[in-house]
Amino acid sequence: MGIKINNENFKKNLDKNLNNDFMRAAMVKAQDLINKNRTNVLSQLGDGNYREWQKLSGEVRAHVLENLDFYLNQFAENVVKNGGNVFFAKDAKEASEYVTKLAVERGVKKVVKAKSMVTEEIGLNHHLIDAGVDVKETDLAEYILQLDDWNPPSHMVVPSLHLNRTQIKDVFAKNGYSGKDIPEDLAAFARAQLRNEYVTADMGIYGCNFAIAESGAISLISNEGNIDLCTSAPELQVAVMGMERICATYEDADICISLLARNAVGAKSTSYTTFVNGITEEGAADGAKEFHVVIVDNGRSKVLKSQFKEVLQCMRCAACLNICPVYRQVGGHSYNAIYSGPLGVVLTPLLAGYDDFKELPYMCSLCGACTEVCPSNIPLHSLIHEHKRVLAEEKKVSAFWGASMSGAGMVLSRPWMYKLGTGVAPLMTKPLMVDGKIKKGISILKGWTDKRDLPALEVVRFRDWYAKRSKGGNK
């Protein structure tokens, strides 16, 4: 699959999602619930001064990015010391090929996989399947999506947020489930199916929340316990990570992990915080006998050198999705990419280019809520605006808006033109008026008036009233 999840036209896809009442109700409910819990748990963190935590965590992440070559090298050396192997993949293809080749060479028939955004990004599952390897997603939501013909994730933390329990029951029914749409029963069915997969799998694949440079450990933050089974049952294990996912020390990781759990799910910590530290000891009952770390660039070096580099501080908590007024209405699939919400708006065009994603930067009201919540202190709304600037000034994507904004710039910097324009505007909009309001706009105004009234433009503007009053009228 890769970053792009569908080939549909942006507008058509958006309309479809705006008409999906179930999905939209689920988004509203999920946002309100997660935010309530998040606010509550953050107020209890330290002295409750979240701004200070954001700054601290942002500094920890920025420091690593400033010295990324050093820390990547230190991390890789420590992985090797711990008996593991490290592969630096320059793009999605190299990363997927390395893992698939490894699987084929070791005669792997079945892989158990933990949820990981970067493996979605590089399209690893389909690469393995095409090579004849059976892949089982073990995160409950990812498991549902896999059974639903690889339905793409719509949220970074809650991937199947767009499906309800009846839809999930229908998906399970195609795979032997005969019960009702009761969440506990559905979970029990999935659990029973998955338990068997761990012990029969030849390879475990997982992502990485933070890689610890000073020790070579991979940290994994999870709730379901499936990741721990992936890191313990199979003898051959592969961790895949974006190259920016490093913390210098355990102490730095502690700050990031403390904020990640609280922001992602509104809990003090997740059920499991796991550190995988290379191959297991001689004679141990479980753990990796062979361990590989694949460090994926896939466009990140280019981002690191750009004005967008702060986006690499992201820890994928999805707090920005959970607070975004646009994501709330449109849901994850409207972004046409595995990364959605404000983070997706910033990251997707950087990793996958503007051509297929030039609408994304406009899916933002610039309200700034994302920046306010971000635990990595990323100025998300400013970076979204920077994308708009690049599209407008460098890529010149829209002749219509280019011309309109040239006109606006001219009028707004020349008082005589402004006065003339606003003076004749009421007359020009008169044909659009119904009962004293503009109700049926044309051209770009239609976007407003389809569902909203617009006040009539003032025939007597403020400036007219004030001028007359200064001369003694209008008191």
Added chain:
Amino acid sequence: MKVTLFTTCIVDFMAMNVGKATVELLEGLGHEIDYPKNQTCCGQPTYNTGYVEKTKNTIKHFIETFEHADVIVSPSGSCVMFVKEYAHIMADDKEWKERAEKVAAKTYELSQFLIEVINVDDFSAKLPGKAVYHHNCHTARFLKVKEQPIKLLSKVEGLELVDFHNSDKCCGFGGTFSVKMGDISAEVADEKARYIMDANPDYLIGADFACLMNIGGRLSRLGSNIKVMHIAEVLNSK
């Protein structure tokens, strides 16, 4: 005090009553109004759409029009927030950057001015009924003006202020976003309007006409009778 008034373009040609109320309110408190006739707009429409270079002449025009002022007051927090961004936008031009900084330092949103600069306590304003207050994102989040309007409204005789669900969230206006992504913008406005209607107020009050126009436009389409008022109009109600 001589107060230089920046009404904003929207108030000038779409909501002259807000400008009028601002003038009467400030004059009623004993201040002299200075209204530079050549004023146009803060420049956000072009800037927020991504056209930064095309915005610079508007910024320069604003600075030239307002730099003579002792204090600049505007009934729109979003526009004031943007004036405070000027120096950052003009960072490559030392002269304009410095002039922008000076202008920004003396520019205030109306309720901010009333509380922080002149510290007024009593307006003898009167408005009987139940009201909700909508926080404009730029005003509350970036200008940090959140408590000031609430404090002022609490002094209005007869006015009962009630909260509503997600009152601190965006209304979906977002400048050109409201037409460029009109479908999404309207859905955000719809949800906002419905939560407001759930609280069953007589008035929706805000300190930024753009949001009020957006939410009000949806309320009106839904057939609601909730009266939409700018805080200047409320404080000027006798």
